[in-house]
Amino acid sequence: MKLFPYAHATHPQWRMAAALVLAQLRAQMALPAYAATPSLGLLYITDHYATQAQAILDHLSAELPEITDWSGTVGVGIAANNVEYFDEPALAVMLCDLSPDQYRVFSGVAPLPASGSEPSGFVAHTALLHADPGAHDLGELVAEVADRTQSGYVFGGLVGSRSASVQFAASSAGHLRGQGAVGGVFSGGISGVAFGPEVELISRVTQGxxxxxxxxxxxxxxxxxxxxxxxxxxxxxxxxxxxxxxxxxxxxxxxxxxxxxxxxxxxxxxxxxxxxxxxxxxxxxxxxxxxxxxxxxxxxxxxxxxxxxxxxxxxxxxxHMQAARADLIRVCSEIREELEPETLGMGSSMVAADPEPVAARHIVGALYVSCSGRGGLHFGAPSAELQIVRRALGDVPLVGFFAGGEIAHQQLYGYTGVLTVFTAPAV
Incomplete structure (x- = not known):
């Protein structure tokens, strides 16, 4: 699995921002280290673009026909590697190099079925969620989706918008019969992407x-x-x-x-x-x-x-700013430690003559959902929160958004950050 192409841009006109993003994505997809034929796109926009959400999705889908599935939402701010766009018109895209049989985009018109009940045999192991904070019984909705996964672990965040609260959920599998024409932009309820057991990821919650x-x-x-x-x-x-x-x-x-x-x-x-x-x-x-x-x-x-x-x-x-910084550094360090190669049996008094090494892994993409209450200057300077992540994880593809609430471990959080990295065996 290769690095996930990603891009981000800000501009008062969404078409100009989209053009900048597309240029970055195409340049990366031409590089040998990046995936050339990804099929899943994650799209995050600030609420300045919320009313143009359908036009943005239609434009990106037309310009990137190889991307058959889209998921994402809107926030008062969005995140990318080393930078945050807070309270300004911006968008970020990451193209995930995942096998089509290892993920499913779901929404209110195409719900996630119980794990293993799909005719195709797809098994949902974990899931990325985007949810409307005004949804009825939101906690129960999150728990219901978690119950439909093999691991019970879901992560993501609530739509954060001062205008239209929209979610992106466009699937090559279509939608339920009788639901009419669906353009891939939704309001209300819950949507996201379920990942199969072969999609390796590490996820951590950092408190603020x-x-x-x-x-x-x-x-x-x-x-x-x-x-x-x-x-x-x-x-x-x-x-x-x-x-x-x-x-x-x-x-x-x-x-x-x-x-x-x-x-x-x-x-x-x-x-x-x-x-x-x-x-x-x-x-x-x-x-x-x-x-x-x-x-x-x-x-x-x-x-x-x-x-x-x-x-x-x-x-x-x-x-507490210092506590938030320290805890963010801690979770990033934990993720790095999980990626480091180890040798089985090294802590034992009886070490095998030729201990089996544990394969090292590397990050191919990352998703960061942070509370809108942590954005801006809470960490001391513009983009300081994302710069902490960059210093800890390195120059990895990363996108995300500032949410009205965070989701992890089947719980709804506040003032936290949820950092999830997609990994692959190191070459």
Whole structure:
């Protein structure tokens, strides 16, 4: 498998941006290190182009007839290797060199069937998701798609747009009979690409918030109103941890606006997770960060943008640039370590005379979905977030978008980044 051709450009007129992207793609496809005949395209546009989404897809499809399948969406910003385009008209494309029998584009008019139930025998192992944040029962939709994959692992993000919320999903397999003409641009619901077991990828979640104090167990809750933490009134715990008082409302509200909650559901609790987080002062991927949406002084409760169950763990937290940078470097390092060649048995006291080497792999393409709340200057400078990824992973093909929420491990996240790399055996 060769490198995935990719390109990105910004211009007030989408046709000019598309022309620049097409020129880059064609130049790369002529190079021996890059794939010459890819068939799957990932397309991400900023919301400045959202109303021209159908025209953009039609134009790219006509100019790249060898690309039979398309997937993607819109964000307030998009990402590419070493650069982000935030709040400006731009588009990014990556052409994936995958065997057509190892992926399926799906959408609301061509849903992903249960793994292994397709007449063709295609087995969905993982899936990239693009979802509308206004979709009804979104969490259940994500879980349903995950259940239709062999591994149960899905990744991606929610549409982030201040205008039209659109998704791209054009498949050579067509769509369901009776759905009429479909141009490959959708609004609402969920779409994406399912990948077969032969598509090797590594995916990691990086958090952008840092706990203020220790985790506590939710011991009383009504809907989204957390009433008690470890048997103590939740509001009292919050005010004490922040060092503020409602008797001084202006000071208290200023601090409360910067405060979030990190939730860990009972089914995601890990025995060693608290110790690991305490050691590095950061959340793990099992934690979902949510907003505080209100206080109930009469009941001493804290309302959060989630419906946590009894027994869930909660830690008050805040966005933290240095913690976000450190955690992003950490997940990039973990990915690099997985790609490094190792020798079986080297840690054992009984090493074989000729230990079998584990083949090294290299990155052929990468996808980065980051929260729109992390974009721009949150990392200290324009494009700083993508430059961290570039320094850690090297000069690899990479595209992505800034989302209204991130998806990984069947969960909906906030203020995180989801980094996924496609790999192939090193030559």
């Amino acid at each position: 918030a840092q706990p203020i104090d220790r985790e506590r167990t939710i011991t009383a809750v009504e809907g989204n109103l957390v009433l008690e933490l470890d048997g103590e009134p939740a509001l009292d715990v919050l005010l004490r941890e922040l060092g503020v008082s409602l008797a001084q409302p202006q000071q208290a509200m200023e601090r409360l606006r910067r405060t979030l909650v990190g939730l860990t559901l009972p089914q995601h609790l890990l025995a060693d997770a608290p110790a690991q987080r305490h050691a590095r002062g950061q959340f793990g991927p099992e934690v979902m960060v949510r907003h505080i949406i209100g206080l109930d002084p009469a009941r001493h409760g804290v309302a959060v943008a989630e419906h946590p169950p009894l027994g869930a763990r909660l830690a008050f937290c805040e966005r």
